[in-house]
Amino acid sequence: MKILDRAVEDSVAPGAKPRPGQAMMLKDLVEAMLDDGHGQAQAEGPTGVGKSFVYLTVAAAAMAARSERSVVSTESLALQAQIVDKDAPVIAAACEAVTGFRPQFAVLKGWSNYVCTQATVDSANDMLDRLGRTGDAEPKALSRKFDKAVADKGKMLFGEQKERADVLAWALRQAVGAGDPRVTGDKNAYPGNMNDSMTWDSVSVSSADCIGADRCVFADECLPRAAKARAAEADVVVTNHHLLAVQAANDVPVVIGSKTLGEFHHVFVDEGHGLPQIVRSQGAVEISSRAVLSLARAVGKVLDDRETSVKNWMDAGAGVAQYVNEDLKEKAQRIGGRDTVLRLGEGQEPLESSFAVVDRWLTEAVEMLKRAAKSNSAPAAEIGLKRARGRVEGMKSALDLVSEHKPGAARWVEVVTPHPRATDQTKYPVVRYTPVDVAGMIRRSLWTREMTEEELEAVGWSEQSAPVEEESSAPEGPKPRVPLTSAVLSATMPPGFGRQVGIRAPLRKYPSPFDSAYGSSVLFVPRAVDQADLQALGSSAYGKFKFDTAKHRAWALRHMIDLVEANGGSALILAATASSGKEYAAALKSAARGRWDVLSQWDGVALRKQVAAWKADRASVMVGTRSLMTGVDAAGDTCTLVVVDRPARAASNPVDDARVEALVANADMDKWAADRFCYVSDASLLLEQSAGRLIRKVSDSGMLAVLDPRLLKAGPFSYPEPTRRMYLDTLHRFETKISVPEAAHQWLRNQQARHAGAQAS
Ligand code: SF4
Known part of the structure; x- marks a missing residue:
């Protein structure tokens, strides 16, 4: 606890204390770690609770007190970088101040995320050949020749060829700089744009395609090997779900149990809700x-x-x-x-x-x-x-x-x-x-590891002691495995998530530091009760008057335009599908009449740049779909209105249908309950994550508008009650709820007046 106290003081202000949720989570993770070293934990810590400080503290303390190493995994390369560059240095300094020991953190990415000198030299020589120039086998001389050739003949290169030449020139400089600790050859460090996925392939190889250190003349300066060696030396290795998924889907020791990386004792999976889907994709x-x-x-x-x-x-x-x-x-x-x-x-x-x-x-x-x-x-x-x-x-x-x-x-x-x-x-x-059912793969590959030779010897296990099949002389039976401390953490967890990842520990939920921010915000769900609304939203099918999602798009757009108008821009619009998002973006652009910019993820600009432009301009509006429901973090006045057209329930698909069938067969659920457990639960998670875009710090406030009248009990288009409850449960933190459009518009105008007044004073 002292490490966390110190880290919070160092990063916030002298005298600052960990949030209640942080202290509770720390206690639970430490208990899991101390439970014979292989307990389990499942933690739902809402956004802002400070989860990363907690698990990094536990990992640092495990090394300081017990010489035990940890793996931390998160969903994306960007989050990996944030942990290592921002949070880990604070924890390392706090740990050193408290214990005298400074833990080392290192990033671990896939082999092909780093420049391969051999592939780069081959590709650069190929390109020089095409430009009619002679190449070189040595990276430094080749880099000089390459730069000169591109300067002389660059006009001959267009589009993908130009992009490839730029990447090759950069990769050659990385290869030349190998050995300098500031030169990593990491794809993320490339300063330009890369639109063609084949471009990076010309300067990298997967670990399976690497010809091996004994055969490669560049092995001593190999950048992927250097990155792996740094991870092998580290006390805490920060990786991503993709690498863990490769391990789980193929049952190969990519991280846990890797001989090169060495032994690990604890695994912390942040944003763990995404792991099963990544394992499924990896095995597809x-x-x-x-x-x-x-x-x-x-x-x-x-x-x-x-x-x-x-x-x-x-x-x-x-x-x-x-x-x-x-x-x-x-x-x-x-x-x-x-x-x-x-x-x-x-x-x-x-x-x-x-x-x-x-x-x-x-x-x-x-x-x-x-x-x-x-x-x-x-x-x-x-x-x-x-x-x-x-x-x-x-x-x-x-x-x-x-x-x-x-x-x-x-x-x-x-x-x-x-x-x-x-x-x-x-x-x-x-x-x-x-x-589809990946729990067993995850449990076996990520929450346990094979015993080392010494451990096998210590427990007296040998090939001969394994059970032997009667008819065969070959020894049978897997080697015994050692469980690790396994903690899965997320801001939002779907119901029954432990079953999907093979974690038995019950789900613990921790208090949000943003309760008062949600208290001063509102949830708006427009009602649809008059005849005009009913005609605008419903159509007759098979003798029944039913909600029509195609018609809903136009109805939602009208509400959307009114809300953005009342708020004077400053909004994030999240569409259930890309096609509706494109339509909303076009209509909102023309309705803005130049008073504020309307940006979208379909404008042909890299999403990262588009989001940065939106955040930099307080009045601008950003339109997107799923990737923005989870990946946007705009605190303050840029985002005082979040509009969701409807819960993004996935269309019926074979993978989720198979998940439903497996639940009916194995979990004693009826078809409807199993359907909710998969389709509705996934959509609820996205809805909760979308709502979370509104409040990113304690002082934030605003309106979340979910333009789906089926969430209201009154009216002819209500969702089935268990589904409706499931969606509304994810929005329970909003104390004030509005269903009358005029009241919502007035609330937004008042909010804007308050903001203007605060800025003037
Ligand atoms: S050892 Fe493998 S990854 Fe490294 S430079 Fe050689 S071929 Fe590329």
Whole structure:
């Protein structure tokens, strides 16, 4: 507690005390840590409570008192940077002042987030070749030649080529500076814009594609290796959910149990509500004719297509793609009615005619790539061959996953519309697989680790002591694992979240420091009771007069324009879908008549820049959808009005449908309860996060408008009561509620007058 006290004093003011929620959370996390070193905790700490100070304090204290290392994970690279650059130095200084020991913190990102010198040298030489200049094998000389060539011939480079040249020039300087602790080669440190995702690929490799320290001539100055080495030395490693998800989805020791990174004792997952979805995405795979053709091209690039076997294999690719397409097309034809996908169940084989053909074709590719790797030892070729082999093996395992029914996973066939910029605009069928129930994967991979050799020896475990299958002489049974202290924290937790991540500890909720700010703010939900509203919102379907979400868009827009007008701008508009958001942005721009700027996430400007411009201009209005519901932090007068058109319930989709089915089968829930548990609960979480955009500090106040009359009990369009309650529960912190539009407009005008008066005085 003394470390936290000191950190709060250092960061706030002398005499400042931790918030009540911080003190309570600290006690709970310490208890989890002391529970034989492997307790669990599930903490809901509202925004502003100061969670990061709490878990960093626990991690620092664990090292100072018990020499125990921790992993901290958060949702994004930006949050990772914020923890390491802003919060960790305060905690490290406080820990040193209290205990005399200064813990070391380090960031851990994926291998491909850092410049690979070998890939950069290869790509820069390729580009020089195309510019008609000679290259160099040594980064310093190459960097000079490259800069000169770009200065002389830069006019020949346009669009993606120009972007790639800029990134290569920067990456070469990073490679030259390797060894200087200020030079990290971190993608985040690149000062320019990168619009083409292929650009970064030209200067980086994944850990699987790296040719290895024993083979690489740049291994001593390798930037990804240096980053990993810093993490291995650190007491507290700050990583992101993506890396943890790679570990959980593939059951490989990327972080926990990694021999290079060393032993960890505690795991703290901040913004943990996002983890299951990231694990699902990480485990998702697909097969289509386009994927087959793209793989054929990638393999063809690294093999010598003058060789007969390679040529034959590539020619066969078109036939294999055709087989896959015909198989999937036949399944896609069964999609009908209101369905947009064909879910696959037990015994349903999406590639029944083509499986063997694809499998053979892929096996052949692996053999050719193995042979090529044996006969070609140039590092540049080796990276390309490894990349290609990784893709082939990835498709091989995808083929197995999409073909076999497994409980806890979803498989389906759907028809994909190509990206508008794609040259071929023909729609094509695809089969997809996604793990749905990921609790077991998370529990096994992240909350426990395999015992080390010494620990195995200490408990007397050996390969022979494992249970042995009667018919087999091979030892069977997994090595024993050690549980870690596992704490999942979030500002908002969906109901029953512990079950999704395999945490048994009950959810603890901590008081918000923003109660008085919510007390001086209001929630506005417009009612729809008169005939005009009913006609504007409803339509008849199947003999029933029902709420029509398409018509609601125009109705919500009228309210939105009135509210923004009454507030004089200074608003954040959050749309349930991108298409409605674009429509709102266009209408609000024309309604503003130049009195305030209306910015949106569809203006073709990087979102980061757009949000910065909105925050810098008090009267401006920002329009966006899901990414702004969770990722915007504008305290003060910029954001005194947050408008949400309606809860962003996801459209029916195979993954969430499979989650619902799993709950009905395994958790003794009826279909409606399970549906609420998945779809409504996810939408509630987004609604709560959207509401949280309004109050970012104790002195904030304003209005949250949710333009969905179904939230009100009165009127013909109410949500089913359990759903309505679930949504309203997320908004319970607003004490004052308004449903009459004129009263809402007046409240906003009064607020603006108060703000103007405060500024004048
Ligand atoms: S060791 Fe791997 S990542 Fe490092 S420079 Fe060489 S190829 Fe690139």
